[in-house]
Amino acid sequence: MEFQRARNETQRDERRRTILSMAWAMLEDMSVADVSLNELSRRVGLAKSNVLRYFESREAVLLELLNGALQAWIDDLDLSAISPASPPHERAEAVAGAIAQSLAARPVLCDLISAQASVLERNVSTDTVLRHKRAVLVSVEALSAKLRTPLPELDEGDIYKIIAIALLMTSGVWPHDRPTEALLAAYTADPEIGAHRMRFAPFMQEALALTLFGLLAGRVTI
Structure with missing residues (x-):
């Protein structure tokens, strides 16, 4: 794929969408750590310096992509x-x-959260961080609205804690459910060690349920 220089805003938007689409396709085949700017540039048919224009x-x-x-x-x-x-x-x-099952069904999202x-x-400007954080706040507000319906006893602070804990646990637990070849070999070699392998969805579900039990216990009789 070869591009000529974008000459208007519509073409610039198209280039940005193409770069984002290719980066997402790469993430479906590799981890965040393996996605390089050089390879992304090669796949979209632009010089690295041109990708950095966008x-x-x-x-x-x-x-x-995370946003x-x-x-x-x-x-x-x-x-x-x-109900x-x-x-x-x-x-x-x-x-x-x-929450646990829907996150587990979105491995690219979980990988991005774990690297956030x-x-x-770590390698972005203040303006980029601000755009990102503002986008996250919009998402948090949308998720809060969804959680308030099944959890009417909980206040805004409680709902925020649930969301924060869900994202923080995703960040920490997801890499443990994506072990290296050496770890997989260790699990096979020693069943006692393998028995302690952390599985993302079951762990997330149990941990979130315990969090919710604790929050609800302060509001109602469970």
Whole structure:
């Protein structure tokens, strides 16, 4: 794929979408750590310097993908079947399960979340970080609105804690469910070690349920 220089804003937007689309395609086949600006440039048919005309760094590309993926996940998250009239413990389990399972079904999003603080926010300008953080706030507000319906007892602070813990646990747990070949070999060689392998969805569901139980216990009798 070869591009001539973009001559208007429409063409610039097209180049940006092409770069983002190719970066996403790469993430479907490799981890965030393996996505390089050189390879991205090669795949979109632009010189590295030209890619940098549209995004200031590899991390800026990936942050924009994270913003879109986070919002898409929240848009698709369906909590409508969880009745606020159900017992609190049932609602806690159902909400925890919905969040954990829906995140597990989006490996690219989980990989981006796991790299957010330690990698993606480290090689970008203040303006880029501000755009990213503002986009995250919009997503958090949208998720808060969805969580308030099945969890009417909880206040805004409680809801924020749930979201923060869900994202922080994703960041920490996801890499453990993507072990290296050496770790996989160790799990096979020693079943006792393998028994302690962390699985993303079950761990997330249990941890989120415990968080919700604790928050609800302060508001209602479970």
